[in-house]
Amino acid sequence: MRRPMRETPLTEGLEYKRGRLRLSGSPLEDAAEKFGTPLYVYSPELMLARLARVKAAFKSLAPLVCYAMKANSSLALCRRLAAAGAGVEVVSGGELSIALKAGFQPRRVIFSGVGKTRVEIRQGLRSRVLLFNVESLGELDAIEAEAARTGVRAGVSIRINPDIDAHTHRHITTGLAENKFGLPVPDSLAAFRRAARSPNLRALGLHVHLGSQIASPVPYAKSARLLAGMISRLESEGHPVKYVDVGGGFGLPYGGPALDLKAVARTAAPLKRKGRTLIVEPGRFLVAECGILLTRIQYVKRTRARTFVVLDAGMNDLIRPALYGARHPLVPVFRRAGPPQRVEFVGPICETSDTFGEGAAVDPAPGDLWAVLLAGAYGFSMASRYNGRPLPAEAVAGGGGWRLARKRETHAELTRLEA
């Protein structure tokens, strides 16, 4: 038997007013009319509220919150986070450039990534980033060589591969021995000791990131115990550990249970000491809920098997459903009374995986405006031009209205860089 259809619950900051959906008080239909669809819209206000929530949960530990910029590198959002005093975690020279442009303090920048090039390492050194998260012994050599060459002593933090299962989707788990990330515990200790002996390096920290969309504090607790053991070992050898980075990965409910952030903070409490800074690196938690992908229905196609609602947004705009089987709730911008029917929301891309999944719709019709929720993280930042589709525009809410944050690409831009 099929499940009865229930109305999709709205996320924070979203409400219907006289049947029209608003994000932080700004009517969504106005954004679509002004800038067209598909369109990403964000509420910086909601994002800052999420930052405040992280800070509150970890309050007694006063951590440096380094935003994992890969979730969404829109300058409009990054500038606000930088102005609010957040740090940032970057994974490429490109992200580092964006971070500095957005106004993040170099001393609050952490440079991660398993494949940093020499050019990127030099860029990080010249920018005086706080820490390089070192992911291999080869990378430690490369950082040391570049530090010697440029005369800038590099602050390093060793990324540990703790071999802890975070029980998340296999594409976004990073802390298992079979994953490419971090160094096994013995190698991490050896790398830290080596960095501590080098005149060109400053061995400053340890780092673990277990994965993304983690729903339980248990893996964080395991990781904290491992970190505590490693820290006491290094400190007993006379190597102080000044930074402990417990990573990001704070999961969102997307229909399932919510992660208890305070419980995560409690797992990190034993790692805090005077003279030691705790770092957290949330990406999704800060920006997922503040973002929506706005899209219009192009066609309603009824077949023997299904009713397909064909949208003007597709997997090139939001790849999470196709890549991770993620379910993003869809809600209409204009609420309509009547019995809902079961439909499948699909995009226009020539791939069967270009689907947002099943949902309920009341009298769906071409031109109707719909909102794909929880799209602020890993939405635009993973968008592509597949099928010759220009990247969508982005807008931000404020004062009841909308401001364009990034123009929609044009067809000319699709071939602009070709020789």
Ligand code: LLP
């Ligand atoms: N720190 C490091 C070292 C990371 O690799 C990541 C994410 C984060 C922090 C932030 O994780 P978050 O708090 O956002 O879960 N594209 C996937 C997620 C990939 C995450 C990669 N690393 C998705 O759409 O679910």
